[in-house]
Amino acid sequence: MLHDRRQFLAKTGGGLGLAALATLLAEDRLLADTDPLRVRPTHFKATAKSGIFIFLVGGTSQVDLFDSKPALAKLHGKPIPESFRKGVRLGQTTFAAPVMQSPFMFRRYGQCGMEMSELLPQIGACADDIALVRSMHHAAFDHAPGEIMLSTGKEQPGRPTMGSWLTYGLGSENRDLPGYVVLLNGRSPKARSLVWGNGFLSASHQGVIFRGKGSPILDLATPKEFSPESHRAQLDAIKTLNEFRREETGDSKLDSQIAAYELAYRMQSAAPELADLSKETKATKEAYGESGFARSLLLARRLIERGVRHVLVTHPEWDLHEKINQSLPGICREIDQPIAALLKDLKGRGLLDSTLVTCASEFGRTAITQGKDLATAGRDHHPHAYSIWLAGGGVRGGQVIGATDELGWKVTEDPVHMNDFHATLLHLFGLDHKKLTFRHQGLDARLTDVAGTVVKKLLHA
Numbered sequence: 001m002l003h004d005r006r007q008f009l010a011k012t013g014g015g016l017g018l019a020a021l022a023t024l025l026a027e028d029r030l031l032a033d034t035d036p037l038r039v040r041p042t043h044f045k046a047t048a049k050s051g052i053f054i055f056l057v058g059g060t061s062q063v064d065l066f067d068s069k070p071a072l073a074k075l076h077g078k079p080i081p082e083s084f085r086k087g088v089r090l091g092q093t094t095f096a097a098p099v100m101q102s103p104f105m106f107r108r109y110g111q112c113g114m115e116m117s118e119l120l121p122q123i124g125a126c127a128d129d130i131a132l133v134r135s136m137h138h139a140a141f142d143h144a145p146g147e148i149m150l151s152t153g154k155e156q157p158g159r160p161t162m163g164s165w166l167t168y169g170l171g172s173e174n175r176d177l178p179g180y181v182v183l184l185n186g187r188s189p190k191a192r193s194l195v196w197g198n199g200f201l202s203a204s205h206q207g208v209i210f211r212g213k214g215s216p217i218l219d220l221a222t223p224k225e226f227s228p229e230s231h232r233a234q235l236d237a238i239k240t241l242n243e244f245r246r247e248e249t250g251d252s253k254l255d256s257q258i259a260a261y262e263l264a265y266r267m268q269s270a271a272p273e274l275a276d277l278s279k280e281t282k283a284t285k286e287a288y289g290e291s292g293f294a295r296s297l298l299l300a301r302r303l304i305e306r307g308v309r310h311v312l313v314t315h316p317e318w319d320l321h322e323k324i325n326q327s328l329p330g331i332c333r334e335i336d337q338p339i340a341a342l343l344k345d346l347k348g349r350g351l352l353d354s355t356l357v358t359c360a361s362e363f364g365r366t367a368i369t370q371g372k373d374l375a376t377a378g379r380d381h382h383p384h385a386y387s388i389w390l391a392g393g394g395v396r397g398g399q400v401i402g403a404t405d406e407l408g409w410k411v412t413e414d415p416v417h418m419n420d421f422h423a424t425l426l427h428l429f430g431l432d433h434k435k436l437t438f439r440h441q442g443l444d445a446r447l448t449d450v451a452g453t454v455v456k457k458l459l460h461a
Contacts, residue, residue, distance in 0.1 A: 036204035036255070037179050039171040046430025047394020047460070048356040049173075050304045052297075052311045053162065054339065055150070057189050058143070058319030059386075061365035061379055063408040064102045064328060065117045066387035067134050071406035072101035072367060080368050084409050089141055092321060093370040093380040099407070100369045100377060103325050112398035119332035122340035128398040129343060129352065131458050132389045135402020135411040138363075138418040141381055143190040143319070146362030151195045153422050153447050160199035160438075162422065163310035165447045166429060167205045169436045173307030176270035178208040178263065181303055183296040186316035196312055200440045202255070207312055210299070216271045274302055287341040294338035301345055304355050318361060321370045321378040343391055356393025356428055361386070367407040385411045388421070394428045396460045416455055423452035427459070 063069050075081075077098045085095050105118045110127030123130075140149040152159040160168070163180040172179030182196045189195045196207030210216040246255065277285065277298065288294040293315050300311040317331050339359065346352040364386025369377035385404045391397055403413035423433040426447065433452050437444035 036202050037167060037172045037175075039173055040169065042170065042430025043432040043435055044430055046428065047354070048392070048428040048430075049354040050307075050309055050311075051163075051166065051356040051358065051393065051425070051429070052300045052304060052313065052342070054297075054335075054357070054359040055189070055195070055312060055314045056318050056335070056359065056361045057147075057187070057314050057316045058361065059146070059363045059365055059381055060318050060361040061102075061320070061324065061328070062134065062382075062385070062387040062404075063365065063367055064104055064324070065120065065332075066132060066389070067404060067408045068106040068115050069102070069367070069406060069408050072099055075099040075407070076101040077374060080407070080409075084405075084407060088384060088409070090366070091141060091381050093366065093368065095368070097368045097370060097372060097377075097380075098374065099367055100374055100379070104328070110398060114398065114400060117332070119329055120336050122336045123343075126340055126343045126391065129347065129391045130389050130397050131391070131395045132387060132400045133402055133416050133421075133455075133458075134385075134387045134400060134404055135413060135415050136360075136364075136386050136388050136418070136421065137411050137415055138383050140363070140383055143362060143381075144194075146381070146383060147189045147191040147195050149418055150360060150362045151191075152199065153419055153452075154449055157191075157194050158197075158199050159445070160201045160205065160447070161194075161196055161207065162425065162447065163196065163207050163312060164198045164201050164205040165426070165436060166310045166431075168201050168438065169426075169431050170309060170429060172309045174270075176263075176266040177274065177303065177306060177308055178267075179309045180205065180207045181300075181308055181311050182207040182209045183299060183311065183313045184209060185293045185296055185314055189314065200445070201438060207310075210271075216275050217267070270306075274299070274306065284345065287337075287345065289337050289341070291334060291338065293334060294341070297338045297342045298345075301342060301349075301351075304346075304351065305349075320365070321380065323376050324365075324378045326376075346392060352392040354393065356395065356425065357391045358388070358425070359390075360388035364408075367409055382409075385409060390458065394460055395458055399457070401455065401457050414455075414457070417451070419448040419452035420455055423448050424455045424458055427454045 063072065080095060080099050106115045107118050107124065108115055109124030112128050114127040114132060116124045138149050140146040140155045145155040148157060149155050151161040167179035198206035288298045296313045300313050303311050315335055320327055343352065343357060346355050363381050363383035365379035366382045370380045371377040385408060401414055402411060402416055404410060405412050426433045426436060433446060433448045437446045
């Protein structure tokens, strides 16, 4: 029996309406997404497609590396003036500790004449591609809170990290590798997995730790006694059971579990190929160097080439509460060559324009010492004014943004709070930090919370 137009619309209108509603809810992220890493549109035109975040764990000393302060020499060995003490919290040192000048010279690098330490000559040679921010600040004083602030925009544990927000907002272009990869070197950050965690986002957005040697992930390969056919059949059976359970309970977490099983299966062929550096030229491998950190940066480039959205690479040893003058040269040698090689490699392959490289620490270091013996002293934590740098991905290189007072103690020009920093990173990826939200406990949560302003000076005009 044929239905007339009115009957057809009456019978199908509800279904069409529900389909439309489902589409709208999915766009607003209010409905479970069965493909959490599918590629999504940006809010506006992006300049960065992927990112490599180099985390120098422990707190780099801005007055020794990035922010030359000749006035320190005049006060060397003397107490810091009273005017610098107001409103500043100290940790393991006191204001009785003397001011300590940097024993290292600063040089001007590149056509832009950017000042950086003599300890970083190869990174300095890339100065024309680097935007150096000397006015970073926040209020998180100790390591774990500072690491969480750098990663999530707040000191509060349990929030999504930068890489998680990026994969949530943009998805990933590689279906055979995670969208967010973590390459640890040496000790883990104090906050451990909170530095790469997904928080209240689905588990698909958590950073996946890859090893620097051997198989990137342990227990990834299928045991020899299992044929590919039996493995696929087993995976299909698990998927079917999870889907049944999903229908019964409505638990959207099972979608992430199903996606994780499928990704692990696809990674069995993609991950070994990624870790095989035999096809890299001898010149490339020599340019990066032979350290574990160097290998991590080379793997980071390979991950970016394969469409991974975000790679976090750590380097430890920057928590120099003592013997900073003796320790800093060796630590800088560990990072200088590999980081410069990464920037040059990306640029030579035409990838730097679309890859945002960030090098940052959780905070800086004090101009005064920790310990009164100037020969063996270190520097204490200092989140009130410190330096980070960015390159590529639409960043306008060859410039310095912000300034601090004569002792590198407080910001005096163009302050950049951590929320501003994150708002700018999202902007480079084509995401409006005010619109990239996730409904959590009745509120629209976002990386920058209720603050954040894009630092327009960092952007190409």
